[in-house]
Amino acid sequence: xxxxxxxxxxxxxxxxxxxxxxxxxxxxxxxxxxxxxxxxxxxxxxxxxxxxxxxxxxxxxxxxxxxxxxxxxxxxxxxxxxxxxxxxxxxxxxxxxxxxxxxxxxxxxxxxxxxxxxxxxxxxxxxxxxxxxxxxxxxxxxxxxxxxxxxxxxxxxxxxxxxxxxxxxxxxxxxxxxxxxxxxxxxxxxxxxxxxxxxxxxxxxxxxxxxxxxxxxxxxxxxxxxxxxxxxxxxxxxxxxxxxxxxxxxxxx
Amino acid sequence: xxxxxxxxxxxxxxxxxxxxxxxxxxxxxxxxxxxxxxxxxxxxxxxxxxxxxxxxxxxxxxxxxxxxxxxxxxxxxxxxxxxxxxxxxxxxxxxxxxxxxxxxxxxxxxxxxxxxxxxxxxxxxxxxxxxxxxxxxxxxxxxxxxxxxxxx
Numbered sequence: 482x483x484x485x486x487x488x489x490x491x492x493x494x495x496x497x498x499x500x501x502x503x504x505x506x507x508x509x510x511x512x513x514x515x516x517x518x519x520x521x522x523x524x525x526x527x528x529x530x531x532x533x534x535x536x537x538x539x540x541x542x543x544x545x546x547x548x549x550x551x552x553x554x555x556x557x558x559x560x561x562x563x564x565x566x567x568x569x570x571x572x573x574x575x576x577x578x579x580x581x582x583x584x585x586x587x588x589x590x591x592x593x594x595x596x597x598x599x600x601x602x603x604x605x606x607x608x609x610x611x612x613x614x615x616x617x618x619x620x621x622x623x624x625x626x627x628x629x630x631x632x633x634x635x636x637x638x639x640x641x642x643x644x645x646x647x648x649x650x651x652x653x654x655x656x657x658x659x660x661x662x663x664x665x666x667x668x669x670x671x672x673x674x675x676x677x678x679x680x681x682x683x684x685x686x687x688x689x690x691x692x693x694x695x696x697x698x699x700x701x702x703x704x705x706x707x708x709x710x711x712x713x714x715x716x717x718x719x720x721x722x723x724x725x726x727x728x729x730x731x732x733x734x
Numbered sequence: 735x736x737x738x739x740x741x742x743x744x745x746x747x748x749x750x751x752x753x754x755x756x757x758x759x760x761x762x763x764x765x766x767x768x769x770x771x772x773x774x775x776x777x778x779x780x781x782x783x784x785x786x787x788x789x790x791x792x793x794x795x796x797x798x799x800x801x802x803x804x805x806x807x808x809x810x811x812x813x814x815x816x817x818x819x820x821x822x823x824x825x826x827x828x829x830x831x832x833x834x835x836x837x838x839x840x841x842x843x844x845x846x847x848x849x850x851x852x853x854x855x856x857x858x859x860x861x862x863x864x865x866x867x868x869x870x871x872x873x874x875x876x877x878x879x880x881x882x883x884x885x886x
Contacts, residue, residue: 517870
């Protein structure tokens with residue numbers, strides 16, 4: 482794998498994570514339990530889609546075949562997506578959505594912190610921009626996880642169920658493959674083992690305060706960021722997200 | 735005759751933010767640089783939030799305002815580094831926000847006082863508000879809700 486193709490793959494991972502999670506979160510628009518939460522979710526989705534434009538924009542530039550961020554978002558099918566399995570999981574109830582968000586935000590924040598020091602200035606600049614937004618995302622998702630975990634019997638039960646359901650998708654974020662290693666060697670991506678330690682410290686503190694029990698298992702699903710095997714949910718999501726470009730290819734405003 | 739840069743900054747200071755029209759795009763601190771490149775005026779603009787939908791409207795408003803003043807060749811350059819911070823809001827802009835009913839950003843992480851009654855007993859309702867740059871608060875003195883311009 483050449484450095485340029487590893488860089489392209491890596492940028493797709495960054496952009497596909499924010500795109501898929503941004504779309505998932507936007508599915509709540511108009512459906513959240515209270516208005517304030519509806520607005521908070523829509524704003525989070527908006528930040529993530531904005532970050533996607535920058536990551537996929539850069540990916541297209543690096544690829545050099547003239548594909549724009551929109552082309553990459555709307556004209557690829559499941560097997561070309563490079564997002565983590567965690568972010569494509571369905572919203573479930575509000576608690577499950579916020580648990581997914583919190584697990585991703587804690588990873589995202591640590592990742593972006595390291596990417597601000599990337600040897601590639603373009604990546605460092607996008608990371609610095611996104612980091613400010615993601616700091617805010619984690620503030621909110623962790624507070625909500627704590628509030629609901631340490632809430633009523635019902636909310637506690639739902640949060641524990643969500644954690645048990647989503648925990649097998651955590652490991653993929655920290656399991657390095659050839660792309661991660663090539664990018665680490667190039668001074669761009671962080672060492673994922675060290676990142677895991679910081680993530681664990683953060684998540685352990687949140688879960689303890691939320692009175693939730695971290696599952697006693699290291700089993701990790703994989704296949705999202707390599708594109709080898711996405712869960713069945715991503716294809717269904719793309720039929721919604723891409724339907725207009727599928728029905729009317731190349732349509733513009 | 736080519737207008738000088740202070741004149742252009744002054745014109746830009748008359749372009750309102752589309753979401754919060756009481757302040758200008760210059761007050762907001764998003765115009766980072768203005769420079770002539772030959773006969774083209776290059777304006778560097780930084781987005782407030784990555785996904786802020788006002789960004790493209792702002793670019794269009796700037797081009798239109800300059801076109802109306804006779805500048806035919808304008809290039810809007812998006813500049814994301816260093817990232818926008820609320821520290822770049824002008825003092826004039828902060829005062830105008832407060833007058834308009836939006837509490838200006840404060841390093842304390844929350845509003846200093848209710849923009850309506852000046853009360854200091856305040857409760858955060860939501861970390862997010864009507865636009866990406868605002869949060870939703872309530873004054874427990876006058877019981878009115880208000881927007882707070884998030885500090886980032």
